[in-house]
Amino acid sequence: MVFGFVALFVVSTAAFALSAVSGGGAGLIVMPLLGLLLSADHVPVALSIGTAVSSLSRIVLFFKAIRWKVVLRFVPLALPSAWGGVLLLKHIQPACLDFFLGLFLIGNLPLMLRRRKADNKLPRSDRLTWLPVIGILAGFISGFTGAVGLLFNGFYHRLGLRKEEIVATRAANDVLLHLVKVALYTFYGLINQTTIIAGLAVAVAALVSSFIMKAWLHHIPDHLFRQVGHGAAAVAGVAMMVLATHQIAVQNHVELHYARTTGQMEVALDWRQHQLSFEVESPTELEIRHSLKRQNVSANVSSQTYLSSGSILHISSARGLYITHMKKLSHFARI
Structure with missing residues (x-):
């Protein structure tokens, strides 16, 4: 566990540090690792603690770059x-939701790259x-996942904000939200x-990176700022989908079996x-079977699982396509 928090x-x-360059997305990148240390419903909590401290530090460091007109329309x-x-x-x-957010981050990347010039022509009002x-x-x-990051970063770019203004304005928008x-x-x-320990580890890391990035953020060209943001979105999307797939598999007891x-x-x-199940009985016949599993608990047997009645779809080159019904009982008992 100690090694896990050090890695965190x-x-x-x-x-x-990457978030300071790209204008957001740290929470989405850290989320998969937090998912290995905490239960799913506690990941947003730790993220909110860490990102609240990160937003406070960036407000202090980039206070003069905050666009208050944006904040007053966003926060209420x-x-x-x-x-x-x-x-x-x-x-x-x-x-x-994490799975679909990750899919959005990956799938929306080409669209953001293609529409950049057109978006700049929209009236600011x-x-x-x-x-x-x-x-x-x-x-x-953000309340559901603990982080939003790069999901809405494109809207900040379309407002015509400079990179320092994006970092500062996002921090001002996010800090009260995370504290609430x-x-x-x-x-x-x-x-x-x-x-709390995980959240504090993220918070200290946010403070360290904020002071490091303050020294050289102004050296980063604006076009590179955008490109790093798009790349971070893709990386965060892949990480979110991998974590979400694992969590869904655990929650729904998803298992894959193979026998030959x-x-x-x-x-x-x-x-x-x-x-x-998909079963090939011979090179010319395929069986597709759907069954329901049930559990019984008795005084002498702690758990008993069996397959109840189901249907089998047969695809055979000799007999064609037909359906049969089966009642197969497979007992697994622990005394």
């Missing part, structure tokens, strides 16, 4: 929508009009000692009480 500090320092509706995200976190695991809507979406997703989320997580009992004997091969996928 090192990765977080690098992630927040982001706070109540964050509450909605926290409430949803109490009832639904965030793994599925039209861009500011959408800021309250962006605040609502960002607050809700930490209070809500505490109220709903989502904070424990391990979560003379003249027969079977691949079976288990999830929850279902089993879907």
